[in-house]
Amino acid sequence: EPEVTQTPSHQVTQMGQEVILRCVPISNHLYFYWYRQILGQKVEFLVSFYNNEISEKSEIFDDQFSVERPDGSNFTLKIRSTKLEDSAMYFCASSEGGRGTHEQYFGPGTRLTVT
Amino acid sequence: AQTVTQSQPEMSVQEAETVTLSCTYDTSENNYYLFWYKQPPSRQMILVIRQEAYKQQNATENRFSVNFQKAAKSFSLKISDSQLGDTAMYFCAFMGNDNAGNMLTFGGGTRLMVKP
Numbered sequence: 001e002p003e004v005t006q007t008p009s010h011q012v013t014q015m016g017q018e019v020i021l022r023c024v025p026i027s028n029h030l031y032f033y034w035y036r037q038i039l040g041q042k043v044e045f046l047v048s049f050y051n052n053e054i055s056e057k058s059e060i061f062d063d064q065f066s067v068e069r070p071d072g073s074n075f076t077l078k079i080r081s082t083k084l085e086d087s088a089m090y091f092c093a094s095s096e097g098g099r100g101t102h103e104q105y106f107g108p109g110t111r112l113t114v115t
Numbered sequence: 116a117q118t119v120t121q122s123q124p125e126m127s128v129q130e131a132e133t134v135t136l137s138c139t140y141d142t143s144e145n146n147y148y149l150f151w152y153k154q155p156p157s158r159q160m161i162l163v164i165r166q167e168a169y170k171q172q173n174a175t176e177n178r179f180s181v182n183f184q185k186a187a188k189s190f191s192l193k194i195s196d197s198q199l200g201d202t203a204m205y206f207c208a209f210m211g212n213d214n215a216g217n218m219l220t221f222g223g224g225t226r227l228m229v230k231p
Contacts, residue, residue, distance in 0.1 A: 031217060042223050043160075043206060048216035056216020091160070098217050100148025100167065100210040106160040 002026040004107035006092050012113045013082055021077045021110045023092030032075045033093040033104060034067065036060070043091070049075065050098070082114045117142045119209050121222035128197045129230050135182075136192045136225045138207030146212040149183065149190045150219070154204040163205070166190065197229045 005024045013019050025032050034046040048055040049067055066078045075094075079086055089111050093104040119140045128134035140149070151163040166174045166183050173181050178198075182191045194201055207222040 033217070033219075035219070043219075043221040045218045045220065048218060056218055058218070089158070095217065099212065100150070100165065100217075102217075103162045103165070104217070104219065105162075106152075108157065108159045 004092055004094055004105050006107040006110050010111045015114055016081050019079050019082055021090050023075045024073050025075055025094030029094035029096050031095045031098055034077045035091045036088040038088040084114050087114045117209050117220045119207055119220050119222035121207055121225050123225045125226045127228040132197055133195045136205050138190045138222055140188050140209050144211045144213055148210040150208040151192045152206045199229050202229045
């Protein structure tokens with residue numbers, strides 16, 4: 001069965017450094033998402049992406065964050081200058097279509113640790 | 116803004132027994148979707164069951180069923196004949212019909228332990 005994959009599984013970085021988290025969505029999916037989960041807290045929506053542009057973003061997704069689909073397969077989340085509070089599990093998801101009739105398939109996550 | 120609340124941080128159940136996980140939500144929308152996701156210890160979230168708010172009939176997927184009470188804004192998950200593989204975090208989630216980005220709003224989760 002097709003899966004969403006994410007690399008790396010764990011990333012350690014120093015405060016102020018740039019990180020890029022990578023995701024390969026399911027191949028025929030058209031909608032892409034990033035969520036994060038700070039340890040012990042809720043899973044929070046960051047951004048959704050469709051047709052090569054951001055569809056919606058949350059308050060968390062400020063100017064330090066950006067997303068890109070650099071080729072036909074990868075979907076990346078960049079954090080320009082990491083802060084300690086960016087430490088979290090970051091989940092990528094994709095769906096074939098929009099709205100709730102189409103399941104969002106989640107990747108296994110990337111654990112980001114900012115020191 | 117929508118909120119989703121799961122009031123049971125942890126629950127346990129004996130294998131083969133039935134357990135119900137609670138979820139309430141708050142929204143001003145009339146049409147929306149509700150979901151239960153399972154996150155096993157391997158951390159990959161999997162959709163368990165989905166309910167469309169305009170459907171009065173409760174969704175069922177094998178051993179998993181929901182009790183959807185629209186007026187009460189309640190969406191509980193019942194797991195029948197619990198199996199050891201059901202041990203996981205369970206997240207209730209909401210998606211409004213009004214937002215363009217298909218954003219899921221999650222509850223805080225319930226950690227379910229199935230005991231042999």
